[in-house]
Amino acid sequence: MKIKAVLSVVFAVVLSGCVGTPDSEGWHTSQKEAFLEILENDAYMSICNDRALYEKVRSSEDSRLMSRLLIDYTNNLANGCIDIASFEKAQEARKSEKFKTHYTFYKQHVDANAIRMQLKAGQSIEKILQPYVPPYREFTRLVNAYHTLKKQKNTSPVLLHKIRLNIERVKLMKPIKSKNYALVNIPEYAVRIIENGKTAVKMKVVVGKRHMQTPIFSEDLQYVVLNPQWNVPDSIARNEVIPSMLKDPEYLKKHHLVIRRDYNLDSPALQWDQLDAEAYAGGKGEVPFKFIEVPSKKNGLGRVKFLFPNRHSVYMHDTQSKYLFKRSVRCYSHGCVRLERPKEMLSYIIEHYTATPLPEAQEMYDSLKTHFIKIVKPLPVHTAYLTVYVEDDGKVHTFKDVYGYDRLQKLNFRE
Secondary structure, eight states: OHHHHHHHHHHHHHHHHOOOOOOOOOOOOOHHHHHHHHTTTTTTTTGGHHHHHHHHHHHHOOHHHHHHHHHHHHHHHHHHHHHHHHHHHHHHHHHHTOOBBBBBBOOOOOOOHHHHHHHHHOOHHHHHGGGGSSSSSHHHHHHHHHHHHSSSSTTOOOHHHHHHHHHHHHHHHHOOOOOEEEEGGGGEEEEEEEEEEEEEEEEEEEEEEEBOOOOBBEEEEEEEESOOOOEHHHHIIIIIIIIHHOTTTHHHHHEEEEEEEESSSOOOOOGGGOOOOOGSSSSSSSSSEEEOOOOOOTTTTEEEEEEETTTTTEEEOOOOOOGGGGGOOOOOEESOEEOOOOOOOHHHHHHHHHHSSSHHHHHHHHHTEEEEEEEEEEOOOEEEOOOOOOOOOOEEOOOOOTHHHHHHOOOOOOO
């Protein structure tokens, strides 16, 4: 076993082009040259708050300092250069002002000892860094745009900062293995399905209101629901449905709502006059009865929804409010994502990510009964916040900071 282990290390060294004896820190000459080349142009935009250390490394090529910088650089690549502590403090302040807001940062563990062992084994710097490079085309495109625009004398520093901030956001997105994913870009009011680096589907979306924001997070798509029922959340029941019913006794009928003890339509029906509903108007907490909007052509969720189960109870769905897609600003939902062309999304997902033939899915759709179709191929769904986006044609688009994250998120270094 020992002979095999030695041979594997030697083989790795030969493959990486590291020939010769490493120094006391484990650096081979070719590794130093490669790292310094990466640092010269900051290829992965991860020097961040280590600019002073980089200057020392560049002038001295001291191996101990270089090891420290490599570990820092890897950590900055894996976990971004946003001052997360100050941002989370600002988020808490907003929540106290009755904002519904959530932003998930997906941090990665960087093992300093493992990096040192990889160095001594002769692995290339590119190979050491590769597991921490964001697997999204958006990262490479934003980095390239930043380097290109920075070379142009007339580029606004404000634009460069905006691009840089979005590079850091992509670093903090959830690492994935799939080359395919759905990206809901909130400031753009758009969703895309990315297939092998290309846009396969793109359409407009409606997202959460400014005080009821669509949360930033990632989960895998698991089900398509045809002809869904809408389970009215307790918060909406307290603050919208019950007060409306108290004013208009016909409200439930007009909105195709029924009342049950839970969200099971097959459970015994409850009548409005049986309930002490007024006691649950406004405020917070669980309501001991549930409002359900039954499946229909006029259902508020439309005819289809796409479930990527999460603690925020957020999903993508059809909508009756088609007129909203004509507006340039589309912040009108309670947090879920409404789709401009849900049938187009449905057809694509059914064909590429389920085992259900399209004609069979169409029959289910036409039945006006609720059906669940399982996703059989991985498709992560990311709700993201990118105020700069580089399209397939290379054009750089900027969007308004609708939720204020450009203002609240600070870089942990001076540009």
